[in-house]
Amino acid sequence: MSSGAEGKAKNRRGLSGWLNPYHYNFERWAYVFQRVTGVAILAYVIGHLGDTSFFVGGPTGTGPSESSWTFISGLVENSFGHLILILVVLVVIFHGANGIRLIVSELGLILGRPSPIEYPYRPKSLRSVQRVLIWVAIALALVGTGWAVLILFGGSI
Amino acid sequence: MKELRLVVQKFDPFSDAAPRLVEYAVPRREGMTVLDALLYARDYVDHSIGLRFSCRQASCGSCGMKINGRPRLACYTQVDELGAEKVVAQPLDNFAIIKDLVTDLGSFFQRHREVTPRLVRDDAQEQDHPTGEYLMKPEELSRVLQFTYCIKCGLCTSSCPTVATDERFPGPQALAQAYRYTADVRDQGGAERMAELDGTHGIWRCHFAGSCSYVCPKGVDPALGIQLLKRHVMSGRPPHSKDDATKVWKPAEKQQ
Missing domain, CATH: 1.10.1060.10 (Alpha-helical ferredoxin)
Incomplete structure (x- = not known):
């Protein structure tokens, strides 16, 4: 057996196994989105710490020079920057609300109890309150995003 | 008679460098399970298809495989319920492949x-x-x-x-x-x-x-x-x- 064939024979999916929710249930999509947004939020927070710490002192204080200030401000204060911020609002609210759903679910509190199965069968854990809460997380994220759009593109509120 | 396009992932780790998909034409009939289709292909078209099954009634758990992208039992999945013209049978993910659709449990x-x-x-x-x-x-x-x-x-x-x-x-x-x-x-x-x-x-x-x-x-x-x-x-x-x-x-x- 060649080494390449040996790897293929092992057949463990690796990253593609959890990144691809296609053919699976709604919770699997939420799972993938939760993990991807988690990484995205971490990347954003690191970048955000960088750019906000840059402003400490301001253009007239002991901080960055006026040209640097203008350059960094220019990265955020435009339509593209605002779109990124709106995306951040979307994923942060979803990630937070869905995270609360997961914490409560993983305590086994909103999944229902084991029970004798009846056909046509649908798993109890996948038709319990937790599934409704995924929709609640999506709704909250969309409402928050709408609000962010109004603030960033709709003038002052 | 209507024909079913049955695609089977074939792979022998001892002789093949990579898995390949092979398509077979199988006569389609009402109530046919994916296992029926695979057995037809193995018996009449290609005897070399590696396949494991036993009870044919979802009791033994031998015929688990990925069918049209989702893990299912071949004996418990009717071709009609898939709602597709083509049925793709692949070995279960995350298990080592012994041959074709047979995985090491x-x-x-x-x-x-x-x-x-x-x-x-x-x-x-x-x-x-x-x-x-x-x-x-x-x-x-x-x-x-x-x-x-x-x-x-x-x-x-x-x-x-x-x-x-x-x-x-x-x-x-x-x-x-x-x-x-x-x-x-x-x-x-x-x-x-x-x-x-x-x-x-x-x-x-x-x-x-x-x-x-x-x-x-x-x-x-x-x-x-x-x-x-x-x-x-x-x-x-x-x-x-x-x-x-x-x-x-x-x-x-x-x-x-």
């Missing part, structure tokens, strides 16, 4: 054994030579009944995104069985069982994607069992008291 069974999937008694003498029958109330039985239906087909473990990336994770099947025995009032081994599973590569690696419950053909709902195990750990209370297991029905001659 050895490590999977080992994971099952590692959670002590049996009733454990504190008293070693009682364990080996029980003095009578242990009793359960109907409501106590309903707490574990659906988890006893597991046929160890491997579909849940194949669908699990954690198993895909963590080789040390026991997988939904083993964890669901850990719940099944730990929640059984006749069992006294919950603490020892959970000591093994309450760790980095145990129950806490499950993030409730729920795919295991989605693909289970027997209604086991492993995701529910795993979350209930977490609940028992977090609450600090076992699923039942050790005293629950003291109700023993003894044959009449022994009761005197």
Whole structure:
């Protein structure tokens, strides 16, 4: 057996196994989105710490020079920057609300109890309150995003 | 007669460099299962298709495979229910391929054994030579009944995104069985069982994607069992008291 064939024979999916929710249930999509947004939020927070710490002192204080200030401000204060911020609002609210759903679910509190199965069968854990809460997380994220759009593109509120 | 396009992933690790998809034309009929289609292809078109099956009635768990992208039992999946012109059969993900659609379930069974999937008694003498029958109330039985239906087909473990990336994770099947025995009032081994599973590569690696419950053909709902195990750990209370297991029905001659 060649080494390449040996790897293929092992057949463990690796990253593609959890990144691809296609053919699976709604919770699997939420799972993938939760993990991807988690990484995205971490990347954003690191970048955000960088750019906000840059402003400490301001253009007239002991901080960055006026040209640097203008350059960094220019990265955020435009339509593209605002779109990124709106995306951040979307994923942060979803990630937070869905995270609360997961914490409560993983305590086994909103999944229902084991029970004798009846056909046509649908798993109890996948038709319990937790599934409704995924929709609640999506709704909250969309409402928050709408609000962010109004603030960033709709003038002052 | 209408024809079914049956695509089978063929791969022999000893002779092939990479898996390949081979298409067969199979006469389609009403009520035909995917296993029927595969057996037709093997018997009349290509004798070399590697295929494992036994009971043909979703009892043995031998014919688990990925059908049109989702783990299913070939004997329990009708071609018509797939609603597709083409049926694609591939081996289960996350299991080593022996040949074509046949996967190696050895490590999977080992994971099952590692959670002590049996009733454990504190008293070693009682364990080996029980003095009578242990009793359960109907409501106590309903707490574990659906988890006893597991046929160890491997579909849940194949669908699990954690198993895909963590080789040390026991997988939904083993964890669901850990719940099944730990929640059984006749069992006294919950603490020892959970000591093994309450760790980095145990129950806490499950993030409730729920795919295991989605693909289970027997209604086991492993995701529910795993979350209930977490609940028992977090609450600090076992699923039942050790005293629950003291109700023993003894044959009449022994009761005197």
